Amino acid sequence: MSKVLQKILKVKTTGKSFHNITYPIQDLVSESGVKIGLCTIFVRHTSASLVIQENADPDVLKDLANFFSQLVPEDGKSYIHNAEGDDDMPAHIRSALTRTSEQIPISEGKLVLGTWQGIYLWEHRQNPHHRQIVIHVSGN
Template identity: 35%
Template sequence: MWYQQEIHLPELARGFHLVTDQVARALPCLEDCSMGMLHLQLMHTSASLTLNENSDPDVRHDLDAFIRRLVPEGLDYFRHTLEGPDDMPAHVAASLLGTQVTLAVRDGRMALGTWQGLWLGEHREQGGPRRILATLNGCEAR
């Protein structure tokens, strides 16, 4: 089976947000898949999609603090500044963390490790709503 759907996420504050449950709820077709692959592609260049710790929100805080320090606003060598001081740092952060994740699907669910969760990294102060293109390929449950 092949299935493709666009998932719409509301505007979120700058930082990292656990979106595992939102993505799963948007894809009821997962329940019909006994084994497969789910590819998630964020359709933006100033946000990221990644897997990491899903239990302690301090991890999301700490990664955001690290990224802001690694790629601060106001670097004088950035030329792309017309869209605001947070735009070019957001593009760099998105490139470093990535905008795509491919996950195994097992028994109707994303096959995540015990502590893994899917995060959206919002790297702009006002990034707006975000879209994820989900493509599922797998075997239907019998």
Template identity: 45%
Template sequence: MKIVQKLVTLKAKPRGFHLITHEILEHLPELREFEAGTAHLFLMHTSASLTINENADPSVRHDFLAFTDRLVPENEPYYTHTLEGSEDMPAHIKSSLYGNFLVIPINNGQFVFGTWQGIYLCEHRDFAGNRKVYITLMGV
């Protein structure tokens, strides 16, 4: 069994749902060495998240943002964690709703996705910095 671990830093992005599949793959030339296995991606932040969804039509990412911002609005009077701005507590809630890790199968040196699937970075802050993703590849 082979194991590769690395820390990938993603460039800062504005609030929104960003397709990052190619950005992740650019950092993983070792992926080609795996016949079969799994990739574990862990986002090391509490105000952003990861998910897999539609990779072809950008309107899907727009609709995700519109829905998520409506589901978890800012400036609610019951938020007490407000020191870092009005989007901070909602960003933490959104991060927990979508999650901070993904497990993706590997086959013949590639991630296994369904048709039209890609990896999203869900950025829930207005002015976030770079985001770090710890990636573990395991397999043969």
């Protein structure tokens, strides 16, 4: 018989930063009782995104953030849309260049991530926000 669990994971961000959400998601997979299946993760915002990235060396995340800062500057004059400040449109662009959803296989009741992979919520705004991530687990 197929099992399904869907919950909202709430994350309070600290402004522009990465938040490792691997363990709370794995906890929900365990709670679901699914041994083999699929975990879908979806962030309900247009100025934050999800990335699967290295979880061993924090310099990887720093370099990624620095690269995106150069790629999508917050100079206050490059964009028309700035309803919520100079970081508003750059946050939307960064979200569009990354992902708002991920799908990860489940095997033996665990997320099938590589040795060095972690799941991160990437906050693209300068100020703290309350973010919602929908976690949908299905399988047997």
